[in-house]
Amino acid sequence: MANDIVVAADETAATRILHDAEKTLVVPTQAGSASLAGYNTSWSLSVNFTDGDVSLTPPDVIRLANVQLHYSITLSIPIDLNAFLPPICPPPVCFPVPFVGLICVPLPCITWPTINVPVSISDTASFSADFALTTKLVSGVWQVEVAIVRIPKIDLGPAANAVIAALGPAVAGALAPIPLAGIAVPFILASISTAAVTGLLGTILAPLLSNLKFTIYKQPQQFQILGAAGAIDPAVFITLLDVEAAVQASDKNELVLSVDI
Amino acid sequence: MDALDSRLLHYGDCFAQQFPSTGDLSYWVSRTGASTPRPDRELASIKVVAPQAGEEHRQHDVTVQLDGDQLGVDHTSKLRIAAGDVVVWHAADASVGYFAVSGHGSNFAFDSRALTAGSLYTHAFAEVGSYAWSDPGHGHLRGRITVRAPEASNDDPIGQWFAQLCEAAIVSVRARSADPPELEIVQGQAVAWIIEEGHGISITEAGPTLEVN
Numbered sequence A: 001m002a003n004d005i006v007v008a009a010d011e012t013a014a015t016r017i018l019h020d021a022e023k024t025l026v027v028p029t030q031a032g033s034a035s036l037a038g039y040n041t042s043w044s045l046s047v048n049f050t051d052g053d054v055s056l057t058p059p060d061v062i063r064l065a066n067v068q069l070h071y072s073i074t075l076s077i078p079i080d081l082n083a084f085l086p087p088i089c090p091p092p093v094c095f096p097v098p099f100v101g102l103i104c105v106p107l108p109c110i111t112w113p114t115i116n117v118p119v120s121i122s123d124t125a126s127f128s129a130d131f132a133l134t135t136k137l138v139s140g141v142w143q144v145e146v147a148i149v150r151i152p153k154i155d156l157g158p159a160a161n162a163v164i165a166a167l168g169p170a171v172a173g174a175l176a177p178i179p180l181a182g183i184a185v186p187f188i189l190a191s192i193s194t195a196a197v198t199g200l201l202g203t204i205l206a207p208l209l210s211n212l213k214f215t216i217y218k219q220p221q222q223f224q225i226l227g228a229a230g231a232i233d234p235a236v237f238i239t240l241l242d243v244e245a246a247v248q249a250s251d252k253n254e255l256v257l258s259v260d261i
Numbered sequence B: 001m002d003a004l005d006s007r008l009l010h011y012g013d014c015f016a017q018q019f020p021s022t023g024d025l026s027y028w029v030s031r032t033g034a035s036t037p038r039p040d041r042e043l044a045s046i047k048v049v050a051p052q053a054g055e056e057h058r059q060h061d062v063t064v065q066l067d068g069d070q071l072g073v074d075h076t077s078k079l080r081i082a083a084g085d086v087v088v089w090h091a092a093d094a095s096v097g098y099f100a101v102s103g104h105g106s107n108f109a110f111d112s113r114a115l116t117a118g119s120l121y122t123h124a125f126a127e128v129g130s131y132a133w134s135d136p137g138h139g140h141l142r143g144r145i146t147v148r149a150p151e152a153s154n155d156d157p158i159g160q161w162f163a164q165l166c167e168a169a170i171v172s173v174r175a176r177s178a179d180p181p182e183l184e185i186v187q188g189q190a191v192a193w194i195i196e197e198g199h200g201i202s203i204t205e206a207g208p209t210l211e212v213n
Helices: A011-024 A157-175 A181-190 A194-210 B157-165
Strands: A005-009 A030-036 A039-050 A053-057 A061-080 A093-097 A101-105 A114-138 A141-148 A213-220 A222-226 A236-239 A242-249 A253-260 B013-018 B023-030 B044-049 B059-067 B070-073 B079-082 B086-091 B100-105 B109-111 B119-124 B129-135 B138-148 B169-174 B177-179 B182-186 B190-197
Touching: A005 A011, A011 A039, A011 A053, A011 A061, A011 A213, A011 A253, A030 A194, A039 A194, A053 A253, A061 A157, A061 A194, A093 B119, A093 B190, A101 B013, A101 B059, A101 B086, A101 B190, A114 A157, A114 A213, A114 A242, A141 A242, A157 A181, A157 A194, A213 A222, A213 A242, B023 B070, B044 B100, B059 B079, B138 B177, B157 B182, B169 B182
Parallel strands: B044 B079, B059 B086, B138 B182, B169 B190
Antiparallel strands: A005 A253, A030 A039, A039 A061, A053 A061, A061 A114, A093 A101, A114 A141, A141 A213, A222 A236, A242 A253, B013 B086, B013 B119, B023 B044, B023 B100, B059 B070, B100 B109, B119 B190, B129 B138, B169 B177
16 A cells, blocks of 8 residues: 655765754763773763764665764772872881980871872764664653664774873873872873773764664654644644655655655 | 871871889770770780899880771780880781771770870881871970982892891980971881970971961
8 A cells, every 4th residue: 555655865865864953962971980001090072973974775775874973971090109109118217205215106107098090081983884774652652763774983092182182181190299109190190091092982872873763753643633623623634644754766865754644 | 107196096107105013904996986985895904013133125116007898916825024014016017007006004004096205106208209297185395307219329229228228227316306496318218207295296297387486
């Protein structure tokens, strides 16, 4: 049976639809902890998406190329300075005591504290990925979504380099209030490699991207076609019984919504 | 480490007592400074003998340590010293926690919670800051210790700091007065309060004080 309503969008229109969907996507700030070179690091992440080019592949694949992932990450890295600095054990100190002469007492060894090194970076990465079309009726609202098929490969090298670059001043700043601890800075920095940072960033971003989806169309199942014109002339609604989305090839590939009412 | 209180000794503190006369003394090390020993606890003991002619006073070190969950000392036999010698007690490490030392013989008694002439208390200051101290039992006995951070501006900052730590910082206590009343030291350095006159003295970090004229 033929659909009652058919709407089509070519790749240019589909690109605009995607960009609008990116603007409406609100990703709550994520937080957690993960290992960075053996340090149990706390992190928080905020992201948003922009841009990207759409290419349509029948029957239901939408490829998004060069989507811009804008992210801000804050890390808090706990570092036990005793792993880098030996305890300071001073020699005994002697006091001249009038009633007995010299009394020498031991001084306690001084151990070092654990510091928390804060690092924040903001950057943009681009990725390309295939998305699949899905439609569903949720609480009386039809939603058409594009959901990522698999985690894309993202070059996190620049982001890792940015973290490494920020780490030096951050470690120096965290050690500044601790007398004599500054000698540990190069040893601490040497313990955190670019590869370790890349691994951490991947660990943080992967779950977010694996569940990425954009809503490109939303419509209440009860669709108003005429507004109310008075007390005895109420609004007129039709029921959208079914909505299907697909990529169809004609003279060009198009994103097609087919609606039964 | 920076609980300044001679009534509660801990790692970084020392208590020293001179024993001026001969005799046998029993002593114990307790967490609460209880005035009477538990019947099942074995006491440590000191035998004070007459010094040899021309013999100089000596220092005898006793380490307070944990024996299981009980406090003990590192000498199992009777500690034999000469009259005029000094015994110095200190904790082996931070696991010892807080302790007090007290004891008595037929003609002499001592208690780290109540310092008397011939004793001293040392405390190592690990944190930078200003510490007002007083004797809660003697309102006029008070002072201030100012602790500054070590300088790290020369080629051998550790060596320079160690040299400062070896400098003797002394407060002489004579009954109601402390000399000097104000003292500045470097972080990690120890101060010795030497009790030259008085009894029942304790050194504690001062709270808000009421001036009495």
